[in-house]
Amino acid sequence: MDVHDGFVSDTSARLLQLLSMLQTPRDWPGSELAERLGVSPRTIRRDIDRLRELGYPVQGTMGPVGGYRLAAGKAMPPLLLDDDEAVAIAVGLRTAASHPVEGIEEASVRALAKLEQVLPSRLRHRVGALGAATVSMLTGSEPNLDPQDLVVLAGAAANRERLRFSYRAGDGTPTRRLAEPYRLVAAGRRWYLLAYDNDRDDWRIFRADRISEPRATGVRVPPRVPPEQDAAAFITSKLYSLAPTYEVVATLGLPAEQVRQRLGAAAGEVEVIDQHSCRLRGSADTLEWLASRLLMLGCEFDVHEPPELVEYLRALGGRATRAAGDV
Amino acid sequence: MDVHDGFVSDTSARLLQLLSMLQTPRDWPGSELAERLGVSPRTIRRDIDRLRELGYPVQGTMGPVGGYRLAAGKAMPPLLLDDDEAVAIAVGLRTAASHPVEGIEEASVRALAKLEQVLPSRLRHRVGALGAATVSMLTGSEPNLDPQDLVVLAGAAANRERLRFSYRAGDGTPTRRLAEPYRLVAAGRRWYLLAYDNDRDDWRIFRADRISEPRATGVRVPPRVPPEQDAAAFITSKLYSLAPTYEVVATLGLPAEQVRQRLGAAAGEVEVIDQHSCRLRGSADTLEWLASRLLMLGCEFDVHEPPELVEYLRALGGRATRAAGDV
DNA sequence: CTATGTAGGCCAGTTTTCGTCCTATATGGA
């Protein structure tokens, strides 16, 4: 709990502290709130009213064991976090940004940008240290994508700031770029930046994990007209040339229902074969990801497509068997 | 952006909206803020002053391209999230709670509890749907732990509320329990609840993933004296009888430096053998976790200890090889 | 039934807040 109690007896400051206390999962008697905030109980009751008028439903239970606490309303109240909680959220969002969850990719980065913008520097160190240990976990041999860079890209896109960064192409040669970012989008577990390349004088799509050292120049540019009215159309039209996706077909030795439950509905289509097996059709963008999910099911399975996955599984199986070879 | 502009011309409400806008990663000219909030520019400047006095450093840049934005200060300002961002944070925290990051386990659950307490119900559905797809990913065959239950446990512990839940013992038989939770702690990727069992009249440690349907009774009980002055001591003394941990010894065909970088420093001790290989000693609590991390390295390796891991790798290797067998 | 908690009306005195002036200063671009 914040212990910078006492003065700054501003009404607004008191309301914020009140919100902070009420977000704790416990009941606060009005008398205790009054004492801690240094005002009369009557004022506390008025403050509670104020919060309610602002749309934050403070739930008050009567009787000797009663008290106030903040309940769920129709709008999100401002979250008042202590240091540890802020770090925990930042770490969680960084991993979420590295392994985006379908449907909330952009929101994750927006939230991370919002948080990192105001995160005290002493906490930033902790986030970096903790994040480093977890980020490279599922990426396997993928080049690791720094969430911090993502935040810079998203910020520049939102702020219409010109951006300078170095980009290494598919063959590994790095180039220095100057561009006006338009949007940062996620497609199939990868991040792409749609931007107007000032050197090439044309629109380009950059893979975020090939961008390094992005720096916002601070120069704001007027919003440029995207190549097509709908940016999403342009992206999807060009994306498949950039994103190698694998179409999977496999037979699994597990009831269809269990597979759906374990893989989640987003995994693809699951057809029932018989009581003990099913067929899975889906798509993914990295072999490591695919192989990991299939093996984690713990059941027997046959992979029919794609051949790359078969090859990868053969190699992985060999490594595992050899690792278990000489005890 | 929130578009419930206009009235509710309360000073506090305006300050909150101002904070909300300033957290966006862009610059806001004072004139635009004044227009949106329906007050004069002078009032905006005064509000900015107020925020600064509250400890939130608003950074203002002069000149024709200037504007205000919230910078990182020494304390966390209240986070004002829109719906999508709140959902993204909740999803991130749920996965973080299921796979706790060392050092911030409790903070993750505290933050999640704080957020879920005030999360509007319409967003709660989305969180549930999105979370279900990701939670069961790394757990493998582990019984999945509902983050929602964790929140209830943490809340009850913080609020000193008596708790009713059903607990299934190691042999699978479920029992109904009534207990006074003391603390929720994480140890090695698992959650444990230290509580006073009212039926048994003694202190017990419950594994959180074996608890189902926890319900806070709403009855607050006076804080009970923990069995030893330091709860952590009691827990660690009893924990190892509950938590099966595996001590790993393996030889990896990868330079020690790369292993440290890829696995993170927390993975264990890495000894240099020669330029191309190293020896890893560490501990983990699930075989799936161990095997996955080792295989994701993509290098050849030999597992010396424990025998269970060898056996698991042999089985997994067999499955992978068979899956790749008939193309 | 009683103690304890929330809920809220009323009133007077005080404080804060707001808008409209004003000037000073820093910055980017023509």
Added chain:
DNA sequence: TCCATATAGGACGAAAACTGGCCTACATAG
């Protein structure tokens, strides 16, 4: 170099809000 535009902030009067101290009503646990 000069100008337009931005932040930064002082002074003042009118208006609005806030606060504390009363009061009563009502719900709940023991």
